[in-house]
Amino acid sequence: MVDLKGQYDAIQAQVNASVISTIESTKFINGPQVKEFQEHLENYLGVKHVIPCANGTDALQIALMGLGLKKGDEIITADFTFAATVEVISLLGLTPVLVDIDIKTYNIDVSAVKKAITPKTKAIIPVHLFGQAAMMSEIIKIAEKNDLYIIEDNAQSIGANYTFPDGSKKKTGSLGHLGTTSFFPSKNLGAYGDGGAIFTDDDRLANTLRGMVNHGMYVRYHHDVVGVNSRLDSIQAAILDIKLSYLDYYNECRKAAAIKYTQRLANNSKIITPFTIGECDSHVYHQYTLRIINADRDALVQYLNKKGIPCGVYYPIPLHLQKAYMSDRYKETDFMVTNQVVNEVISLPMHTELTDDQIDLITDEILTFLA
Numbered sequence: 001m002v003d004l005k006g007q008y009d010a011i012q013a014q015v016n017a018s019v020i021s022t023i024e025s026t027k028f029i030n031g032p033q034v035k036e037f038q039e040h041l042e043n044y045l046g047v048k049h050v051i052p053c054a055n056g057t058d059a060l061q062i063a064l065m066g067l068g069l070k071k072g073d074e075i076i077t078a079d080f081t082f083a084a085t086v087e088v089i090s091l092l093g094l095t096p097v098l099v100d101i102d103i104k105t106y107n108i109d110v111s112a113v114k115k116a117i118t119p120k121t122k123a124i125i126p127v128h129l130f131g132q133a134a135m136m137s138e139i140i141k142i143a144e145k146n147d148l149y150i151i152e153d154n155a156q157s158i159g160a161n162y163t164f165p166d167g168s169k170k171k172t173g174s175l176g177h178l179g180t181t182s183f184f185p186s187k188n189l190g191a192y193g194d195g196g197a198i199f200t201d202d203d204r205l206a207n208t209l210r211g212m213v214n215h216g217m218y219v220r221y222h223h224d225v226v227g228v229n230s231r232l233d234s235i236q237a238a239i240l241d242i243k244l245s246y247l248d249y250y251n252e253c254r255k256a257a258a259i260k261y262t263q264r265l266a267n268n269s270k271i272i273t274p275f276t277i278g279e280c281d282s283h284v285y286h287q288y289t290l291r292i293i294n295a296d297r298d299a300l301v302q303y304l305n306k307k308g309i310p311c312g313v314y315y316p317i318p319l320h321l322q323k324a325y326m327s328d329r330y331k332e333t334d335f336m337v338t339n340q341v342v343n344e345v346i347s348l349p350m351h352t353e354l355t356d357d358q359i360d361l362i363t364d365e366i367l368t369f370l371a
């Protein structure tokens with residue numbers, strides 16, 4: 001699905017030199033590399049504050065912790081996302097409220113968000129799924145009207161631009177009160193291990209969060225709030241700082257591969273290729289995900305696997321049907337779209353090193369199977 005070795009080979013000398021110099025400095029924790037990467041990412045995203053942490057799940061958890069919510073407060077998020085998004089809500093004793101998605105973009109359905117709001121609702125977590133921005137201008141309007149926080153789960157979309165109706169653009173992750181991301185190796189900006197970060201323009205929230213990631217300490221050995229230990233280590237920061245300078249190029253490579261896939265697959269009545277809202281720069285193709293209709297998706301997965309072509313089903317089970325997240329508040333008719341797409345989606349290999357020949361081979365096999 002990804003080619004981390006090929007990507008590393010292209011920047012090997014630069015990465016190796018930086019890793020070795022970090023090791024020789026022995027500043028493994030909170031070294032200058034972390035601050036440098038933080039500042040470069042702040043500039044790249046156009047946000048005032050980046051708070052690095054240990055992984056994308058921690059980033060979501062700590063972002064929620066920073067809002068000072070109470071047990072039972074409700075947080076609305078999408079039924080169709082990686083489980084981490086809902087997991088942290090439950091872990092903190094908050095109540096997740098899952099809602100359906102838009103059939104075209106697979107992102108949270110704005111009308112479903114509106115319907116799910118109650119007096120207990122405190123925040124919305126839109127997930128920019130598969131690399132494409134959620135409908136942020138409408139989500140921002142809903143949040144303003146109902147006095148809700150927005151935390152963007154930007155784990156899959158770092159580098160994407162969101163275009164507002166007036167034509168102005170901002171990076172995803174910089175649109176809500178808080179944004180979070182993951183530097184898991186296969187993400188668009190991947191480390192060589194775990195990493196994550198929280199983004200905000202709010203000085204007060206940023207200060208709260210910087211203490212929370214460090215045991216709730218604002219002054220050494222004074223613990224003002226209950227915090228956690230969640231750090232990005234210096235070696236990962238050094239690697240990420242190099243890779244950040246290639247992020248736009250990497251995302252362009254992904255987009256070029258997506259365009260080629262779509263050219264090969266668009267005119268088939270059994271395939272729905274990814275939908276891109278407006279300008280293509282709203283999508284950075286973390287995944288290239290098709291819907292297979294009037295054909296057996298699972299049989300296609302087996303066929304491709306037998307041919308040695310990797311593929312994935314993200315995600316096979318809606319969150320509202322997962323044992324950990326079932327709730328009496330839901331009816332199956334609330335989730336018409338997720339219940340449908342879990343049976344239709346298939347994600348193809350997508351990375352920065354895909355060649356035209358590979359795309360030809362993969363698409364030929366898909367078309368042969370569906371013929």
Ligand SMILES: *Cc1c(COP(=O)(O)O)cnc(C)c1O
Binds near residue numbers: 127156183194195
């Ligand atoms: C990867 C991912 C996360 C979690 O990131 P980790 O770094 O693996 O903890 C959270 N949300 C989404 C949507 C993700 O894709």
